[in-house]
Amino acid sequence: MAAVVVAVVLLREVLLPFVAGMLLAYLLDPLATRLERLGMNRLVATLTIVGLFVVGVTTLIILTAPVVVGELAYFIDNFPLYIKTVRGFATDPDRPWLSKLVGEGLAYAEQSVGELTAMATAGFKDFLRSVWTGGRALISAFSLLVVTPIVACYLIYDWKKMVAVIDNWIPPAQRDTVRALAREIDDTIGGFLIGQGTLCLILAVFYAAALSVLGLKHGILIGIAAGLISFVPYLGSLSGLVTSTCVAIAQFWPHWAIIWIVPAIFFVGQTLSDYLLSPYFVGRRVNLNPVWIMFALFAFGYLFGFVGLLIAVPLASAIGVLTRFALQRYYESFFYTATPRATTTDAVRLTHCDKKMD
Known part of the structure; x- marks a missing residue:
């Protein structure tokens, strides 16, 4: 257990595609087992299931990405207008308590929209520079999209063997x-x-x-x-x-x-x-x-x-x-179900009572 924890801590930055592949294999293995019981070869069942899953996820992303991107772009374009509207509501003279509560914060937010935009632009440039120089983000995305299905295929195909090996380790x-x-x-x-x-x-x-x-x-x-x-x-x-x-x-x-x-x-x-x-x-x-x-x-x-x-x-x-x-x-356990023993004080009291009865 200690070795596993140390390995996870040291390798946590490269474990994402493998953990995702293990999770995907765990979820899809029952379906592969069911197809195998119906007469389909285990390898064919594995490739079919993973292929359909990848196609389904890709189709879902293609269908939903335009809507999500459009909504995000619309929100970013109208964010300054939202800040002004809410600030006008907060600085209404009829609500002085609300003005004191959030008016100054909203004013600061309105003034810093340009600064946040500049920071985001600079951060995006730094991100692109890191992609081309170090290639770390590109490798991470590539590993998640490509390595995860491959890991899932191998794990689904060998799932029964792995379970049998682990079962054999147990006394x-x-x-x-x-x-x-x-x-x-x-x-x-x-x-x-x-x-x-x-x-x-x-x-x-x-x-x-x-x-x-x-x-x-x-x-x-x-x-x-x-x-x-x-x-x-x-x-x-x-x-x-x-x-x-x-x-x-x-x-x-x-x-x-x-x-x-x-x-x-x-x-x-x-x-x-x-x-x-x-x-x-x-x-x-x-x-x-x-x-x-x-x-x-x-x-x-x-x-x-x-x-x-x-x-x-x-x-x-x-x-x-x-x-x-x-x-x-x-x-x-006996530790929990054992009857409590009489203490020394209890024994003295019982002896005293016996003497009184005599």
Whole structure:
């Protein structure tokens, strides 16, 4: 375990395509196994599944990229106008408390738009220079797009062999226990990834559709981003709520009736997620507390960057299963179930009572 942790820390900058390939192989291996049971060769099934996945992701990017890029360009072009509108609202003489609260900050933001643009331009130039000189970013993008599918193909094809080798490492007397724990960890991780992924897609469609019907500018972009970020519980809804409310104030003020609809949309979405969608898609198979998931994502993301975000939920699930197993063994142990012995004070009291009775 110590060697694995040291290796992850030292090699975290080059592990992204391999961790992504392992995650992709883990998700697609059940489908390959099912096709193999239907009579298809394992290699053919692996190439077919990975090929269809790559084509599907590429098609999705091609279809959504123009919309996302257009929304981003539109938002950047209108950002100074939003700042002026919200600043005018904050500096209204009828609301002196609001002016003191946010007026100065908005004035500073308006003045620094040009500085931020200049900084962004300089940073983009530095990024291009680093790409051509060091080639680090280019290599990272290339490895993520090319190496990840290759790693996934090899892992899917050899998945059964790898599982058999790892199973052979375990002492025969402990194999049943380890296999049971591995099955529980697998159910927990698979249930969370599939369930939470489905939940994120549903929320993204709901937020984007509701904000677009309301007529909010950048509604599609904000809704999709809020839904996808909902992979971290409550983070997506909170970030989408703050961003969309600010845009709504800049766009619809002083029509408060329309502005209040925006928070209502996110309240309805989070309520449906907590009480209807999450219990159905996630809660039936996953025994992970949302607070534990958020802590794991933030902690591993801080330690290992984007690689940490990929391995946070699987590691948190494994730790949770092992912790529950350890507690179960502890409750069944003699150390926990043994009857307490009488202390010296209790023995003296019993002797004193016996003398009184005599």
